Every structure is written in C-alpha cells, then in structure tokens.
Amino acid sequence: MRLRRHTLTGTAAAGCLLLLTACGHDAAPAAEDAGPTPVRAAEAPALLPVPRGRGSEVPDDFNGDGHRDLVLDDLVTAESHADDAGIGIVYGSPGGPVPGARQLLTPKRHAAPTDGQVPAVFEAEASCDLDGDGFTDLVVTTDPPYDGRGRPPVPLQILFGSPSGPARAVPLAVPSRARYGNDWPERPVCGDFDGDGAEDLVVHASAGRLSYLRGPFTRKGAPARAGAPVPSPGEAPTGPAADVNRDGYDDLVVRTSAGPGDAAVVLGGPDGPARTGVTLPAGVDVALGSFGRGEALDAAVGTVDATALRYDLPTAARGTLDTPGSMLDAADFDGDGLSELVAGGSGVRVYPGSRTGPTTRGAITVRPATTGTTRVLTVGDFDGDGLADLVVCTAQGDTKDTVEVHRGTAKGTVTAEPAVTFSTSQFLTP
Secondary structure, three states: OOOOOOOOOEEOOOOOOOOEOOOOOOOOOOOOOOOOOOOOOOOOOOOOOOOOOOOOOOOOOOOOOOOOOEEEOOOOOOOOOOOOOOEEEEOOOOOOOOOOOEEEEOHHHHOOOEOOEOOOOOEEEEEEOOOOOOOOEEEEEOOOOOOOOOOOOOOEEEEOOOOOOOOOOEEOOOOHHHOOOOOOOEEEEEEOOOOOOOOEEEEEOOOOEEEEEEOOOOOOOOOOEEOOOEEOOOOEEEEEEEOOOOOOOOEEEEEOOOOOEEEEEEEOOOOOOOEEEEEEEEEOEEEEEOOOOOOOOEEEEEOOOOEEEEEOOOOOEEEEEOOOOOEEEEEOOOOOOOOEEEEEOOOEEEEOOOOOOOOOOOOEEOOOOOOOEEEEEEEEOOOOOOOOEEEEEEEOOOOOEEEEEEOEOOOOOEOOOOOEEEOHHHHHOO
C-alpha cells in the first residue's frame, strides 16, 4: 500500500463531487447543432488547441500536461429548457485555466450508444486515473433505454484521458456478482480504498449495499476485480474520497439517502470500504478537511442553522461553528496546513482555519463582479503554486453566467479580484 494525500473539497448532497455543477441552469444546445441565437459568445476567446501532455499525477489533468483542468457540468443555454449540450472542459496552464483552450464533450460525439441509441443525458460524476496511465479519466452518467422490467442497464460511462483530452466513452462494466437488487448503478466515487495504488470505484447498489469495483480498469471499462456487494450504512456514496485516519486506505462519506439527512464515514482497508468509522449528524452537506484539532482529518456538516464539526476522525470530538452552511467545501488557501471552510448557498463566505478549528474571525465574503446567484463550483490548486484556488459561478437566469477563479494567497484566504473570468456561453461558439 502507499500513502497518498488528496486535495479535499466538499461532498455534495447530490453526490456530484470534484466535478463542477455549473450555475444550476439547464444545458445548452450542442455547438455542432446550434443555429443563430441571442446569446452567441461574441466575445469568447479564440479557440486554442488542447495542449498535449505526456501524463502526470495532477488531479483532473485529462490531457496529462501537468496542469489541473476545469470541468463544467452544466453550460448556459441559448434558450431556456434546451437539451443537454454535454460537458465543458477548460484546460489548465501555469497561470490557471485558459478559457481559449476548451473542449465540449457532447453525447453525439463522445457518448457510447446503447442498443444503437445515443443518450440524451451526459453528466459528469467523478474523475480519477482509472487505468493508471497518467491521464485523468471522466466518469459520466447517461440515460440508456430501459423498459422497466428486470435489472436496469448500467448508465455510467468512462471517458479515458489522452494527450488530446477525453476520448469517446465506453460503458462501465459492473459485473452481475457485484450488483444487488434492481436499482440503477449510480453515484460513483473514486478512491484507492484497498491501498494497492490503483484507483477504485464505489457505486450505489441498493438496500444498504455498495458495488465495490477494484482498479485498475481496462480500456473496455472493466474493473480488475469485483466481489459481492459491500454492506453500507447508507444508500448514497459521496465523494471525494480521502484517507481520513492516515492509515493508507481511502475512506468515503455515505449518506442514508441522496438528499439531506444522516451520513457516516466508511473506512477503507485491505478488503475495501467495509466498515463504518463514525456516524455524522444530519445535514445538507459534508466537507472533509484538516480543521486543526488532531492528526486525522475532520468533518464539517452544514445545516440551515449552524455548521457541526467532528474533529479527528473517526473518533470525532464535537464542535460547532455558529453560522449556517448549506453547501460546504474545504481547502488550504493560504498554505499553512490548515483547511479553510467555504460555505455556499445564497452567497459564498470563506472561514479561515485555525488550530482550534474554523473561525468567524477574519471571514470574508466573495463578491463577484457581476450580480446574480453565486455558487461554489470547486476548490483546487489550478496554478500549481501549492495553494488551493476557489472557483465560483454567478448566474443571471438560464442564459447568462460568469465563472471566476480566485487564487489562494499566503496573505489571507483568497484574492478579492479573480485571476480568470469567463462565461460558459463560450461553449456555444463552434
């Protein structure tokens, strides 16, 4: 087994983690099919070629050039209630995401058809290097045809990374022996749960069981091994995974259901995620981070009234931050080894880390340049300086948005002015 450190972000109640759920609007029509519209990206940066890499260990590096890339799961629409356009990727550089170096992954061009039918749904779910070649792979969910009788097909597909970015998808193979009941296999979470150095996947099965698929995966989407479903304290595995107790095995949060409610930390080991470490209080969202009271990681659980803290997992000494936090993320923006807590919802507020846990002293509110509804997309080190950065999106209805990348800084939490600004409407331009 090998010890690994993860970049930690919040675990979304809906189970879509490390991947960007853009501003919550519907998707835009595919660029190749789009006609004249009132929201053409007239000022979109010129399209640049995808930088070709040779492989790296950087998270979310789909082209393997050593720079983290930005995944946008929803794009602005040319008009309200348009069909799913697909997924946007903005490729990274030493200075962070470069809006011109972008790629649109559409169902028509990149999804694997099922029984000759191209999916209408194409949504990013998880990302990791499943085949160990140094290029991050993207796990997406689709809507394969199903007549409602018997066991449904697997809706998940894998787009393997390459020097030119993700290639055409292949269906994820979930062996029959690893399935349980007749639920859709969904909510994939990446992690090295058995400590062998290969990325695994955990997927929802049903009735308190999870499908545990051991990596590495073949280019046909098959796991190296898969046994019987693993008993679980909940129905909804939630990422990102992290080694909370520093034992060399990744662990994950599992919710009792897909929505707000109780959750538990399930610990990895030689047999994978097979034992419950600690039960967490009911809440809307959970973020794992180094909040400052022990050697192990800590958990922040967001509720409508306050943020519950559980320190030194899995022992979980208790604490509370007297501020509501519906959607949470955690990252070290100032490089002091402690995680800041980001609370999102109707706005975005960053609470500095301290040796006694997140504090309201010195907290800042992120104020985007444009008005609208602002949400956190993700946190991560996009410019390679060792400090996490904050990515937010401000939506003005379904057809306008602005994405901002605020850099982490050793002088505080994040910069007030964004280092990169663009709109997802750029994906409407061929």
